[in-house]
Each structure stands twice: as C-alpha cells, then as structure tokens.
Amino acid sequence: MERCFKIFRFDPENGSVPLYREYRIDVQPDWRILDCIHEIKWKLDGTLSFRRSCAHGVCGSDAMMINGKNRLACRTLVRDLKKRGVIRIDPLKGFPVIKDLIVDSDAFFERNEAVKPWFVNNDRPPEKERLQSPEERDRIDEPTKCILCGSCTSACPTYWYDKAYLGPAALLKAHRFIFDSRDQAGEERLEILNDLTGPYKCHTIFNCVETCPKEINVTGAIAELKMEILRSRLRKKSKSGR
C-alpha cells in the first residue's frame, strides 16, 4: 500500500531554511518506520540523514518524533500508526538539529556524566562475587534497561525551557546507582542532585514515562529520588545532632 511520509529536512551546508519534504512509497503494515526511511534513502533520496544501528530497539540511535510522539523508528511499525493520512517525522524536540533527523546530543550526554554515572565501592572486593539478593537486584532492574535514546529528556517541557535541568535520563542513571545495594557513593550523588538542577525540577508531567521505549517508570524513579534526598537530609541531621 502507498503511504505518504512528510519528513523534516534541514541542510546546514546549503544555507537553506528547514522545510518538510513529502515522499510517497509502497510499504507493508509490518514494516518498521526505519525500513520506510531506509526505502526512501536507498531508492529515492540519498541525502536524507538519520542515525540507526541495531534495528531492533536496543541501541538507542534512532529516537525521533513520529506523528508527534517520540519513538524509536526501529520499534514502531506502520501498523502501529493511524491507518490513513501522512506519517510525519521530525527530529527530537529540544535538541539542536544538525542535519535532517540528526540532532546534537552532546548536552544530553554531558548531563548524564554529571551524576557520576559509574559504580563506586571502595572496599577490597571479595575473592568471588559480591552477594546481592534477587530482591536487591530487582530494585535496579528498570533503570538498567535504559538505552540512552534521549526520548524522555526530549519530551520533557521542563527541559525545553530550563537547560540547567539534568533531565529524566540523567536522573534515572543516578537512580540506578543510588539504589544499588552494592554502591557506596549514594550520598555524594544525592548531594549533586540536591540542587536546582535535580529532581525538584520535575513537575510530574509523565511525558517521559509515556514516551520511553523501554517502558521505564522514569517519573516514579524521580519521585523516589526526591524522597531519598529528604531521607539523606534527615540522616545527616540526626548524625550532627548527636
């Protein structure tokens, strides 16, 4: 069946203004949107640019706005979208566009790095593995699913207007370590988050949850961080009071 794709185009080398181009191609209902834009690139217009690699939703390269919602092009099938009308594709909102559907995600990754996103445990490691119960492991199951695709941060209105905000993905990364029973740098990270850039900026709008391709409850994780900051303050108070 023929479908029309309306795709955002911008070529920084041509001094041109951003515009939409329409492409009509034959597609199957079980095609991924990634298959569709490949069909366009490979058969009609080699200049169309986008990122992709794994093609099955595990690498996080091809998050883009499809019919107004952030999704992975490789995890969205034609049949998942409305049956008629154009399929509109835009780059992720809130990130500067470099070319076509390729955005500048440097700022996104820098925020991720700001929360000390690495495991810390300064004790001498045991000869074998550190023990962790299945329940403790479960506590961090959701955040370890994150593929850093950027959909959540790009969908967050707070992030659009306040670039100091760490954004949902970076906060989720902090959560992954703070709630890991084996990690020892929780307090330090909470310190970083107890700032105007951290979870207090979240207005629980839930856009991140709605858009996350890994179905992670990002807003829930942020709420847990808020609570943990409070607990940490109380912990410190009772210590200094003694």
Added chain:
Amino acid sequence: MTTISSPVLHRHDVLIVGAGGAGLRAALEASDGADVAVLSKVFPSRSHTGAAQGGIAAALGNVDDDSCEKHIFDTVKGSDYLGDQDAIEVLCSEAPQTVYELEHLGVPFSRLPDGRISQRPFGGHSATRACHAADRTGHVILHTLYEHCLRKEVRFYSEYYALSLIREEGSVEGVVAWDVVHGGIHLFHAKAVLLATGGYGRVFKTTSNAHANTGDGMAMAYAAGIPLEDMEFIQFHPTGIYKLGILITEGARGEGGILLNGHAERFMERYAPSMKDIAPRDVVSRAIYREIRENRGIGGKDYVHLDIRHMGKKKILEKLPDIHSFALTYIGVDAIREPIPVQPTAHYAMGGIPTDVDGRVVVDDKGTPVPGLYAAGECACVSVHGGNRLGCNSLLDIVVFGKRAGRRILTDIGGLGMPGPAADVADAVCLRIEDLLSGSGEETAAGIRSLLQEVMMFRCSVFRNEQLLREAQADLARLRTRYAGIRIMDRGRVCNTDLIEAWELGDLLSLAETMVAGALARKESRGAHFREDYPDRDDENFLKHTLVRKGAEGPEISYKPVVITRFQPRERTY
C-alpha cells in the same frame, strides 16, 4: 563541490578503534598508564555488544558442578578442533576471574536466591555456565565498561569513522579517519593502535547484526597487507525471527525451549540425541535447513517453530523479557501463548585479524608481530572459536582478550616511538573520498549492497559447494566492477551517511571475497563451514588455519598450523 581541506592532527599514546566490549575493556586497562583515545563510528553505548542477550560463559559452578577443564574441552570440541588450545586454555581459565571482576565493576548480573550470580545452560556447554543479566547481558556489560572509562577520563571521539591504517615500514603508526558529524579528514598518530571494530554480519541478507557491523577493521588490516585468518567460518545462529533475522537468544532453549518442525516433531532428537536443542549452533542450523529442505518446515515454508510456552508466563517474563517483547512487537507473536517462527540468521565471524593471546597482530605461522598494531574482539582471530563458536564465549573473549591487549600495550609502549606527522599519509584516502563524492556513475551503494547480501546468502551460507562458490566468485567480480561506477547522492560534508554507506560497502565486498576464497580452498566440512561436495572433516589435509592475503590478482591463500596441546581431534557428536 569543495575539495577536502588538510587533515586535522591528533596524537595519543594509544588509539583504540571501536567502543564495544573489546575496545572499552582494553581502554580501561591501558588508561592505567597511558593517554588513551577511543574512536567509534557510533556513540559507545550504541555498539553492538549491547545487543548480546544470553550471557557470558565462566565455570563458576554456582548452579551445578563445573570446572575450567570442562569449559576448555567443550570449547575445543565446539570449535571442531580448529581452535588453538593454548589460547582456549587462557580464555577458559581466566573466565571466572573475569566475570568476578565485571561484578566488582558493578555489572548487575541476575542473582540466585543466595545472592550469587545466576547461571543457565547454553548450547554446547556441558554444565550450567552462562552468567547473565536477564536477556540483556551485553547491554549491562557495555554500559558498565563505558561508565568506568568515563571515570578514568578516557578521551572519546564518537562518530568518527576510521578509514585506513597508517603503515610505515612495517609498523603501524596511526589511523586516518572521517569526522562523520562535521565532515573532514583527521589524522590520528599513536604509538599503539588497537582494532576492536566487531563483526560483519551485514554481508548477508538475513542477520542478527546491526547496520554498523560491516567489518571495517578487518578490511582496513587486509587493505594494509595484513592477512586475515579463517574467514570462511561464519556462524549462523539457529533462531533468528523469521524474515527479520532479529535474534532469539539460545538462552531461550537453555531455559527449556524446544524446536518443532511442521509435523510438530522435536526434530533435534534425531540430530543430536544427547544435547538435543542445545547442541552447538552449526549442528542446529544445519538441522533446521535440512528439515526445511525435506519439506518439514512450518506449512512447507522456510522456517520452524521455537516453543517456550511450557516455561509459563512468570518465568518467560522474568528470564526472557526482551525476547517476549521482540516477538510481540515485530511479528505480533505472544510467546507465552504461541510458538515463535524462526530461521537461521548470520550471526558471528569466527575468523578475523590473526593475533596472539596478548592481542598482538601476527602475520604468519612464526608469530611475527606487526609493531604497533593490536586487535581484540570479534574482529580478531586468536583463535579461540575455531570452526564454530560456543554461545556466551564471545562476550568472554572480548573482555578477556580486550584486557590482555590493553595490558600488553602498556608493557610495549615504552619501546614504541611516537611517529612524526608525515603530512602525505592521508593523500590517498582523501583522493578516494573525493572520487566517491564526485562519482558520476549510475550505481547506488544500496543497490549493490542488496545484491551482495543475496549472493552471500544463497551461495555462501550454511550449505556450500564448488559450483555455488564459483558462481559467488563470479558474482563478486561483477559487483566489484559495478562498485567502481558508484554515485553518491549526498554531496555534502555534514552527516553524510550516504558516503559512509558507500565506504562500508567497499569493505563488505573485500571481506566477501576473502570468505569465498577461503571456502573454495577448504575442501572439507568443519564446524560452520559445510561443503556438500566434501561432507566430512579431513584432519589429514585441513586441520590448519587459513590465511588470506590481498594479492595483485585477488585473495591469496596460505595456511598455518593449529595449536594442539592436550586434546587430539576426535569425532564430534552431541
């Protein structure tokens, strides 16, 4: 069209090309004592190591009785006796420590009730040996290694595409690369270069590999006159989702899943009476194709069923959540209620750049190294996998040998000089880029690539014979000619993915040529290489590694011996 301006220069002690598990583990090690830079054509966390689902093998014995000895023997046997036994010993003996170290770095492995790392059965392993994090093992290992590289302030050049090696008087002194986002040539000078660029499953039509898996590092080495080893050995994983090739981990069968043909028969009982559905991959893939050929595919079609329904909803969602979601998303199959349609999918390159157990690239049977050049991961051939890799041994391989290569580089680096910036080393590459960008032919990279993928799929995959391979050779020669008339639509510099795809296609063509040449010359069947016209293993004539070098007239074949220490070849049954 503007011409390409002069290259931007960079200098680092160590330059690692590739940010998958192998590259990152090496970077982590080498950053202990040197200035390390990592170049990657995709952002590090998007490397294909992140797609590994099933697990990483190590004889921890957390679930049943196991030993490194058993792991060594299983790997030797799995390799169909083509693996080098000294290297396999290193791989398996260092496995437990390697996994504990990953755990100490924070990798969130799944756990047993007593808090130890959870393990599950896997194909070709005689004990319960696959340490895993649900079905996202590669993802969590990749992220953890990347995060520790950030901690150690390793310098990343993300979205830089390495084009060629700088080779001066035998030694390697750096890499010429293209800045994918901004456009432009960059020269990276380094005392040591490590290639960790992964596999090249994209040479086939149906594959579990990412679009980025085009074997660039192998092709760069080959172009620089370095031989490639055992390129005819390509693993087809038995269970790719029908038509799409997306992987369903062997862990699904490890957890009890079974394969059924069109008569709802558990056909693996006929092919591998003791191991059945978790026999090694070469055995299972051939069995599936046989069933299909003999008209026992599902509804007579070219696929079979993978049935995990009896595991029950709870266990499926806990142990195989991603698998369940892939089948549901892409083909609308709910694996809790229905069997999954599967067919073999091109998965893993056993061959690659020949190295010793410390990652040093060696060019002949005497172990002569190329000063300054190292390789690790799927692009390398140590060789621990020989004719057929066992599941979960690749994640192990990339971490064990990535680390060893990093350590060896630190030892060697004092003796390696920092080359002066010879200005003309990038000239040839610049010219080729200019040529590609200004080509006025009729051919498109996409068109030639899809023909290439079909040729390889139909003439050089699971079943091979002289006639098919000769046809493939002729087809490749024609495609090579057509490739010269390629035209790139995008004439710009910024994010020119059209240009990158054209360059990658050149690499794929070279590697396809080496594969067909090796397969033609190997007149026997061993591991994943099966010749219908020579269906038996022939130890007398072919218990040896193939080396293929780029010659004036095309690939040139020679051989080197297999290292056999303890296990003399025996008949291989499961």
